[in-house]
Amino acid sequence: MIFGPTPLEEAKGAILAHSLRLTGKVLKKGTVLDDAAVAALKDAGKREVITARLEAGDVPEDEAAERLAVALTAPHIARSRAATGRVNLFAETAGLLVIDAKRIDAVNAVDESLTVATLPNHTVVSAKEMLATIKVIPFAVPGRVLSVVEAVARSAAAPPLTIHPFRPLKVGLVLTELPGIKESVMEGAVEATSARVEALHGTMLPVERVRHEEGSVAEALSRLKRAGAEILLIAGASAVVDRRDVGPAAIIRAGGAITHFGMPVDPGNLLCLGEIAGIPALVLPGCARSPKLNGFDWVLERLFAGLKVKRADITAMGVGGLLKEIEVRPLPREQAPRTPAPLLAPRRARTVAAIVLAAGRSRRMAPLNKLLVADQQGVPMVARVVDNALASHARPIIVVTGHERDRVEEALSGRPVLFAHAEHYAEGLSASLKAGLAALPEEAEGFLVCLGDMPLVAGPMLDRLIAAFDPEEGRAIVMPTFRGKQGNPMLWSREFLPEMASITGDVGARHLVGKHADRMVEVEMADDAVLRDFDTTDALKGLPRSG
Template identity: 90%
Template sequence: MIFGPTPLEEAKGAILAHSLRLPGKVLKKGSVLDEAAVAALREAGRREVVTARLEAGDVPEDEAADRLATALTAAHIARSRAATGRVNLLAETAGLLVLDERRINAINAVDESLTVATLPNHTMVTAKEMIATIKVIPFAVPGKVLAVAEAVARGGAGPAFAIHPFRPLKVGLVLTELPGIKESVMEGAVEATGARLAALQGTLLPVERVRHEEGAVAEALGRLRRSGAEILLIAGASAVVDRRDVGPAAIVRAGGSIEHFGMPVDPGNLLCLGRIGEIPALVLPGCARSPKLNGFDWVLQRLFAGLKVTAKDVMAMGVGGLLKEIETRPLPREQAPRTPPPLLAPRRPRTVAAIVLAAGRSRRMAPLNKLLVADSQGTPMVARVVDNVLASHARPVIVVTGHERDRVEEALSGRPVLFAHAEGYAEGLSASLKAGLAALPPEAEGFLVCLGDMPLVSGAMLDRLIAAFDPEEGRAIVMPTFRGKQGNPMLWSREFLAEMASITGDVGARHLVGKHADRMVEVEMADDAVLRDFDTTEAMKALPPSGRGG
């Protein structure tokens, strides 16, 4: 690839290295310069432009990212469409992410042009959660380099990425009792264990409560095996301190064996790993009575994912195994089984609000207010729009009222929305927009601006826009398109609030797109809903039946 200043006579077909603003036109970074673009540059007085020009054998960034993603995709893993040299890999089901770390490191060592970033190995993931991103750094990759990376990606005994779905296992729990043990302690152990199992799609069999004696525990283990237990757990009234203690000895007495005692994870040091036949049998550390994250969680996750846990596996958990709360490194462990640890906080979805503009006077359909005209199912158009927005991940949903405020609010009665009244709605669209912006919560990183007369835009479409929103990646404005035509609604980063506040008259914020074209991304939709508004009685009659929420 040839990179650098290029005379305009040689620029046709080259890739623009940096966004350029020309009179009445913006050329975006990464676009291929055609005759019209070269002519616009020449008219602007430029004689050269910084470009990347592909050489024989070079593979464009999107194609390269797509090919590497193909080599890495396996069962239970989905992928996004290549864009700006990036493809994201996503889990199709809840489970445990298992990585071939050596192979991924080898791919990243092939060449600086290719990168693969992943979640940590053995991370619990949910359906649709991103597990990795493939990013091609330059505009193109030499074909020979890409071929080597593809060979490395496919070169192992199994896939480099694997999602092991959680299995709905039956689990037996033995609680041992000693005189003086509080009932609340026993109940807490059952509650914490049940919550862990539910999160992994497991079922807790009726609990066996017995004396803290080897024989009684062994007999309880036998009863649970006969009841169909696929994992056996022992929560002792007294912490296990040796592999010959009551809990481990009961496993041996019941016909099993002890594979390992202790683990390099704190809390969780005193976990004992055993087996009765093919059934894993564990003596739990005292910390397992708490819902806080501990080493037992890591072992349990692997077992539910169908992975055999050996002594070697347990001994390899030390790096990253310091989970204990200390003053200088607080960790909300009581929430850990349900939420990812702080180091994974960036994985949370972006906080996006929605503003539904429903303040207009509906001049073209006067004297009717088009937003209140009901469809064949008796649902006012504004209610259909709001229902679709509520079906998306956007929160909160703010409805801007103006003309016939009381009637619009009545039409939306019972729906979980916030109302913002535009006192100056007669001044035009800008007044409604400002009223909605003023109601945005400070935590909203972005906001959808939805029009009250576009009832065919579904919640799924809005979620596609939200998924594409990433200001740090340069996607601060997200615009839907259909067959190349730009539509609505648009999603904006809050970085544009100040500019929007200065808009006046009967106009929205769309003109800001040209000013910030290098911060905008287009998302192609499967149908023309993002282009269709309903301004006349005839159009309303053609409105298809609603599918609440879309």
């Protein structure tokens, strides 16, 4: 690929390296210059531009990203359409993401032009969740380099990224009792275990409550095994402290064996792993009574995903295994530091508000106000939009009212939102937008502009936009896309407030994107919710059930 200044006479077919603002027009980075673009540049007085020109054997960025995505794709993994040299990979089902980290490292080490970024290994994922992103850094990749990367990605029988779907396993729990143990402690252990199992698509067999004795526990394990248990758990009234303690001894007495005792994960150190006739059998650490993340979660997730957990798997969990803060233990006076150690300040989260535009007159559905039409569960559409915003990290939520103000406010009664009334809402969208902007708090660094007729944009989608927002790194406008199509809502930095204040008529701020293309980033979504609005009676009939 040839990169650098290119005379306009030679620029046709070249790729524009940087966005250029011309009179009444913006040529975006990555544009393939045609006759019209070259003519526009000449009219603007340009004699040369910075471009990239492909040479023989070069593979354009989108094609290169697509080819690498194909090499990485496996069952239960879907990919997005290539755009700006990027392809995202998504889970098609809930399960455990397992990554061949060495192979991904090898792919990234071949050449700086091709990159793959993934979630951490052994991450629990849900359907439609993004797993990885493939990004081609330059505008093209030499074909020989791409061929090497594809070969590395396919260098083993198993793909480098795999989703192991969770299986609907039956789980048996033995709960041991000692005199003086509060009933609330016992109930807490059952509730926490049941919640974990159900979250992984499993079911609990009736709990066995027995004395904290080896023989009683062994008999209970045998009964659960005959009842069809596919995982056996022991929650002891007293923490296990040795391989010969009650829980591990009961596993052996029931015909099993101990695989490993202890784990380099805190909380979770005292987990004991064994098996009985091929059925995993675990003695739980005391922390498993709590719903908070602990080492037991990591083991249970792998078992539900169909992975056999071995001693080596447990001992390899140490890096990243510190899951909680441990209080500083008292030191002898002569060893104690004279001043406390400084605390590192956490990275400050961006403060983003959400403006929900709910002032329109619903002309296409008159005399109905579409925002107040209830779904199959009786929830007005505007309430679904607001509930989605409340489920995100955006704060505050500002609802702009206009047409049928009282009814809209009544529909949102009890929700922690701020209302901003657009007195001149009849003048069009710009009046509603300005009313919302006027209500923004000073501390808001950015704001989402949410449309009241897009009820399928869920809280996690909004959080993905917020996570991408960073004006200091050039991501001052964040736009959601689905398969390359641009959608809503958009997230804006407050630096655009002066320009938005000058907008008039029935238009929003989207036209500012062209003017500030180099300040915008697109975030690909897993489904088309960001493209779907509901502004006709027929469209409302297709509105899915909420929740």
